[in-house]
Amino acid sequence: MxxxxxxxxxxxxxxxxxxxxxxxxxxxxxxxxxxxxxxxxxxxxxxxxxxxxxxxxxxxxxxxxxxxxxxxxxxxxxxxxxxxxxxxxxxxxxxxxxxxxxxxxxxxxxxxxxxxxxxxxxxxxxxxxxxxxxxxxxxxxxxxxxxxxxxxxxxxxxCPGPTAIHAFNLAKKAGVDLSDVSLAVVQGTGPVGCMAIAYLKALNVKKIFALVADITNDNLNLVKKLGADDIIDVKNKSDAEIGELIKNASDGLGADLVFEASGNPKAIPTGFEILRNRGVYLVPGQYSNSGEISIMPQLITFKALHIIGSSQxxxxxxxxxxxxxxxxxxxxxxxxxxxxxxxxxxxxxxxxxxxxxxxxxxxxxxxx
Ligand SMILES: [Zn+2]
Ligand SMILES: [Zn+2]
The missing domain is CATH 3.90.180.10 (Medium-chain alcohol dehydrogenases, catalytic domain)
Incomplete structure (x- = not known):
């Protein structure tokens, strides 16, 4: 047969x-x-x-x-x-x-x-x-x-693993020295976000924060196991409040690198807010049309942000x-x-x- x-x-x-x-x-x-x-x-x-x-x-x-x-x-x-x-x-x-x-x-x-x-x-x-x-x-x-x-x-x-690695590789290609990152923030703790945390940990980044819209014991334990230092619940917090928390953890500067893996359009203005001047924003996570969001483009200029989109x-x-x-x-x-x-x-x-x-x-x- x-x-x-x-x-x-x-x-x-x-x-x-x-x-x-x-x-x-x-x-x-x-x-x-x-x-x-x-x-x-x-x-x-x-x-x-x-x-x-x-x-x-x-x-x-x-x-x-x-x-x-x-x-x-x-x-x-x-x-x-x-x-x-x-x-x-x-x-x-x-x-x-x-x-x-x-x-x-x-x-x-x-x-x-x-x-x-x-x-x-x-x-x-x-x-x-x-x-x-x-x-x-x-x-x-x-x-x-x-x-x-x-x-x-x-x-x-x-797929999430190479997706995250590709974003980091594009950063390197654009001249970003990843060994210089001492505080990084990962937005979202789905598979791409988890891989980003593991990668940043392997780079010996001193402080890694995960931002989530919903803290559960599961995602808290998971991101800590992968190497995040702390998890911040963004629900009911303004971008300014989140920015303040990140500044306090980085001698008032802000994040050296933010990795967007939530797919939520609202994450983008938050990312602008928490990055330091000349901070690097990797954006591989916005993978479908999830609606529009208003941003303050002047922050790209004022902070001289380095924004790197990444797909595939x-x-x-x-x-x-x-x-x-x-x-x-x-x-x-x-x-x-x-x-x-x-x-x-x-x-x-x-x-x-x-x-x-x-x-x-x-x-x-x-x-x-
Ligand atoms: Zn895929
Ligand atoms: Zn071709």
């Missing part, structure tokens, strides 16, 4: 995913097939499903896939140094390599960006994206996990993320504990729970 495996088909905004079984076919040259170890539900996927980001159905979405290579030709195996049995993260980005951005090293923001998971699930090889029990990917898009990296841990921050990441950031967590077993244990696991068949429950913010990280894993 021909083996069939399941894929969850995105059928449109606010519609249930359909679970379908498809045949397994051999991968084309340059491609490998990987069986599911863990596949994360990203905020972007939730935005697709609520219709905040538009996406044409039908598709197999999901871009945080960690899988075990089960089918690869001998020739490709030799060429790419990837073997059957290896576990790898699939990076879905396919920059063109030709445009001005690609040529200047900014391929994360290629103007002709294609993705590996854009195919029609009713066309061979059916399994294009991450919400499936198996997937096909170009081998050049695979980042192999070393033995000391847990596949589930790697999956939890598979490239395959080097994914590699850097894997290297980063491979050095820190404790960090892997912490991030692994954030996963709430479901099977592909349970994807609709997984999405309901993700939308209801029941989980810090929703992950699909193999059955049994």
């Amino acid at each position: 021909i083996k069939k495996l399941k894929a969850a088909i995105f059928t449109g905004a606010n519609k249930p995913f359909e679970i379908k079984e498809f045949d397994i076919t051999p991968p084309k040259k340059g491609m490998a097939r990987l069986d599911l170890e863990a596949s994360g539900v990203c905020g972007t996927d939730v935005h697709f499903h609520t219709g905040k980001l538009l996406l044409e159905p039908p598709k197999v979405i999901g871009h945080e896939y960690v899988g075990r290579v089960v089918d690869i030709s001998e020739e490709d195996s030799k060429k790419f140094g990837i073997n059957a049995g290896d576990v790898a993260i699939v990076d879905i980005a396919c920059p063109c390599g030709e445009c001005k951005l690609c040529k200047s090293g900014d391929d994360a923001n290629c103007v002709n960006m294609a993705v590996t998971n854009g195919g029609n699930p009713y066309e061979v090889p059916y399994f294009h994206g991450g919400f499936a029990e198996t997937t096909y990917a170009p081998i050049e898009n695979l980042i192999k996990l070393p033995e000391n990296v847990d596949p589930l841990a790697a999956c939890v921050f598979a 990441y490239n395959i080097c950031d994914v590699k850097e993320y894997v290297d980063f967590i491979s050095k820190d077993f404790k960090l892997q244990e912490i991030i692994k504990s954030l996963a709430s696991c479901y099977t592909v068949s349970d994807i609709n429950v997984a999405f309901d729970d993700a939308k209801a913010r029941k989980n810090i990280k929703t992950v699909l894993v193999k059955e049994g």
